[in-house]
Structures are given as C-alpha cells and as structure tokens.
Amino acid sequence: MSTPLDLATATDQVVIEQAALGHERAFRELIRRYQRPVFSLIYRMVRDRELSEDLAQETFVKVLNAIDRYRPEYKFSSWIFKIANNTAIDHLRRKELDTLSLEGGPDATTPDRVSATTLQIGDRGETPLEELEARELGSAIERAIGKLRPEYRACIVLREVEGRPYDEIAEILELPLGTVKTYIHRARAELKVMLQSIRE
Amino acid sequence: MENGMIDNYVPDEDDRALDALFQTMRSFSPHPGFEDRVMARVRTPSPVWLQRLQDWGRSIVESRRTRWVARGLVGSSVISITLVVSLLVTNGAEVSAFLGSQFGGVVLGVWRGALGLGSSVIRALYSAVGGGAVSVMALLAIAALGSLAMLFNTWALYRLMQPRGAARYSRDAVAL
Numbered sequence: 538m539s540t541p542l543d544l545a546t547a548t549d550q551v552v553i554e555q556a557a558l559g560h561e562r563a564f565r566e567l568i569r570r571y572q573r574p575v576f577s578l579i580y581r582m583v584r585d586r587e588l589s590e591d592l593a594q595e596t597f598v599k600v601l602n603a604i605d606r607y608r609p610e611y612k613f614s615s616w617i618f619k620i621a622n623n624t625a626i627d628h629l630r631r632k633e634l635d636t637l638s639l640e641g642g643p644d645a646t647t648p649d650r651v652s653a654t655t656l657q658i659g660d661r662g663e664t665p666l667e668e669l670e671a672r673e674l675g676s677a678i679e680r681a682i683g684k685l686r687p688e689y690r691a692c693i694v695l696r697e698v699e700g701r702p703y704d705e706i707a708e709i710l711e712l713p714l715g716t717v718k719t720y721i722h723r724a725r726a727e728l729k730v731m732l733q734s735i736r737e
Numbered sequence: 738m739e740n741g742m743i744d745n746y747v748p749d750e751d752d753r754a755l756d757a758l759f760q761t762m763r764s765f766s767p768h769p770g771f772e773d774r775v776m777a778r779v780r781t782p783s784p785v786w787l788q789r790l791q792d793w794g795r796s797i798v799e800s801r802r803t804r805w806v807a808r809g810l811v812g813s814s815v816i817s818i819t820l821v822v823s824l825l826v827t828n829g830a831e832v833s834a835f836l837g838s839q840f841g842g843v844v845l846g847v848w849r850g851a852l853g854l855g856s857s858v859i860r861a862l863y864s865a866v867g868g869g870a871v872s873v874m875a876l877l878a879i880a881a882l883g884s885l886a887m888l889f890n891t892w893a894l895y896r897l898m899q900p901r902g903a904a905r906y907s908r909d910a911v912a913l
Contacts, residue, residue, distance in 0.1 A: 561781050568772045577765045590767050597775045673765060678758040697759040722746070729751045732758070 549613045556604045564601055571614070572597075574699055575621045581694050582625035584683050586670050592628060596621045611708070618701070618709045622691050629687050681731040689724035696721050809893040812886055819883075826855055 544552055544566040552570075555563035575596055580589040600617050607616060663671065674683065682690055691710060695701045703721075707714045748756075797806055825832055829852055837845045 559781060559787075561776070564776065564779060564781060565772055568775055572771055573764045573766055576767045576771075580765050590771070593767055594771070594775055594778065598778045601775070601779045676761070678762060697756075698762050698764075725752070725755060729755055732755065733751065 550609060553604060553607060553609070553613060556601070557607075564604075567601065567613075568597055571617055574614075575617060578618065578621055578691070578694055578699065579625045581674075581679070581682060581698070582622070582687060582690060583628060584670070584674055586666055586673075588628070592624050593621070596624050599624070612705065614701075615705050615708045618695065618699075619711070622709060626687060626691075677732060678728075681728050684731060685724055685727060689720050689727070692717055692720040693724040693728070805893050809890055812890040812893065816883070816886060816890065822855070826852070826859075 542551070542555065544555065544562055547555075547566075549567075549570075552563050552566050556567060572593070576589060576593045579592045579596070580586065583589055583592065596617065599620055607613065674680070682693060685693065688710070692706060695706045695709060696703070701709070703714060703717055706712075706721075707717045710717065712720075797803060833845065833848060833852075836848050
C-alpha cells in the first residue's frame with residue numbers, strides 16, 4: 538500500500554502533478570505556497586487592498602483552472618507571477634482609460650481654467666481599510682516604489698522584495714534580459730533621488 | 738552600452754541605504770479565508786478513476802447497451818448465487834459445525850431452519866421432475882444449461898467491453 542504523499546514538503550512539480558490528477562489538497566497547497574508573494578506583488582502594483590484580493594483571486598483561478606496546460610519545462614513561480622503581473626497591468630491600463638483627471642480638464646490651458654475644471658473632493662475620514670493600507674504602504678520606501686512607472690515597479694518588487702533572478706524576471710515580464718537590468722538600474726536611481734529628497 | 742555599465746556598477750552609500758530599506762519591506766497576506774474563496778471558483782477535476790467510470794457509464798447510456806448490462810448482471814448474479822448455495826448445501830455438516838462453534842445456538846438454529854427449507858424445496862423439485870433420485874441425464878442437462886449461461890455471460894461482457902461502434906466499424910472494414 539502506498540503511503541500518503543506529504544504535499545507540504547513536496548516540490549512544486551510533484552504538487553502540480555497531483556493537482557492535475559484532481560487532488561483538491563494539491564490545489565490548496567499551491568494556494569498556500571503562493572498567496573503571499575502573488576498578493577504582495579499585486580498589492581504593490583495597484584496599491585488597493587480590496588482590489589488586490591480580487592486580482593489575486595483572479596490570478597489563482599486562471600492558473601488552477603489551466604493547471605493541466607502547465608508546461609513543466611518552465612518554473613511554476615515564473616508562470617504564476619507572469620499571470621499576476623499581467624492581471625495587475627491589465628487593470629492599471631483599464632483604470633488609466635477610465636480615470637477622470639483630478640487636476641483640471643484636458644482642454645485647460647490657463648491656470649484659471651485648470652482651477653475651474655479641477656474636481657473638488659470633500660475631506661472624508663479614512664475607513665479602517667484605508668488606515669490599514671496607509672500603515673502597510675505608508676513607509677518612505679513603499680511610497681517611493683508606488684511612484685515608479687508600473688514596469689519599473691514590477692521589476693524592482695520582483696528583484697528586491699521577492700528576490701527573483703534577472704533571467705526569471707525577464708521571463709515573467711516577457712522582456713529582454715538587458716531591458717530588465719536597465720529598468721532595475723533606472724528604478725534604483727529614481728528611488729535614490731526620491732528618498733534623498735525625503736531625507737533632506 | 739548601458740548594460741555594460743550596469744554590470745560594472747559599483748554600489749555607493751546611497752545604494753547601501755536603499756538595500757537596507759528593501760530589507761525592511763515585508764510580504765503581505767490576503768484576508769483570512771482567501772484559500773476557500775479561490776477554491777469556490779476553481780473547477781477541481783475529478784480523480785482519473787472517477788472520470789473513467791463516468792465515461793464508461795455515459796457510453797453505456799448513450800450506446801443503449803443498458804439491456805446488455807442488465808442481462809450480464811442478472812446472469813452473473815444467478816451463477817454466483819447458485820454456486821454459493823450449492824457450496825453451502827453440499828457442505829452442510831461443516832457449515833453447521835463452524836456456526837455452532839463460532840456463534841452458538843441461535844445462529845445454528847437459523848441455519849438448520851434454512852437448510853431444512855432448502856432441502857424440502859430441492860426434494861419437491863426432484864419429485865416434480867419425476868422420481869426420488871436425480872438421473873444422470875438430468876445432471877447432464879443442468880450442467881449443459883449452466884455452461885450455456887456461462888458462455889452467454891462471457892459473450893455479454895465481451896460485447897460491453899467493445900468501444901462504441903466497433904462492431905459496425907469491423908463490418909465496414911470487412912465489406913471494403
């Protein structure tokens with residue numbers, strides 16, 4: 538009689554094989570392993586906790602529903618991060634299209650016109666969720682990363698927070714290796730300037 | 738050009754300060770119950786053996802082979818029950834001794850009652866066939882019928898195991 542497989546100590550490949558055979562425990566093990574890094578990446582990309590939960594869920598649903606199409610020659614972590622990043626970038630692009638400018642209408646050319654078309658928002662108190670977000674993403678480094686371009690942000694988070702090697706980041710973001718190195722170099726330079734101005 | 742510069746880059750004081758800040762960054766967790774919320778939206782495939790069983794059941798219903806399944810099951814059940822009853826009846830003394838030693842009087846009484854009932858049914862059948870003793874011809878007839886039933890069941894099971902449309906395909910192949 539075969540002994541039950543200890544999924545907690547098994548490699549990703551073994552867990553994925555079990556998931557492809559329809560074992561629910563294997564699906565849950567994959568969620569347990571990747572929920573934190575996937576959620577952290579998306580949260581730092583979109584900077585909204587509730588939305589990040591939805592996008593992280595969407596990522597896992599996409600990945601787990603297509604587990605039988607996973608190709609073992611690629612790293613599972615690269616595959617799931619790629620889907621997470623694409624999900625976040627798609628959302629940011631959609632949001633960019635839908636966003637109403639808060640700093641004056643697009644046809645405002647004079648300061649008076651900008652002032653007249655600026656959307657006024659009343660000062661509302663922070664909800665508990667917003668307070669949590671402010672606490673989690675309120676440090677100087679988190680705020681500085683939040684100001685980077687989305688592609689720089691993804692590179693720097695994957696490299697400096699998740700500790701992924703350059704070639705894996707290139708695979709995740711579908712960018713040439715040289716471009717990834719350049720983005721990280723530029724992102725670091727921008728972060729240094731931003732953090733210097735905070736210190737001064 | 739820029740790549741070469743990046744590879745040869747020497748970190749300065751600001752870089753070290755930045756790296757120290759990166760070290761302070763932590764990983765975030767979604768709200769509790771995230772795993773269950775994801776699982777509620779995931780289509781977990783059925784285990785392979787269950788998928789095969791479902792396919793087999795579906796193919797039987799779709800190919801209208803239900804009649805053959807019913808015949809096969811009835812035939813197999815009749816043969817199995819006949820074999821078990823025959824074994825028990827022909828080894829009545831041993832079964833009685835075993836039940837008496839293991840379970841005591843009540844079960845033994847039930848067994849003896851069932852055995853008596855079975856014997857009287859068989860005796861009634863023998864007398865209906867025509868005489869107190871079973872002739873060799875009657876035994877041969879019973880054996881022949883049993884063999885026919887076995888053959889019929891084997892054939893029925895063989896038909897069941899054939900993929901859908903295989904018989905027609907082989908007929909078409911012969912015709913070509």
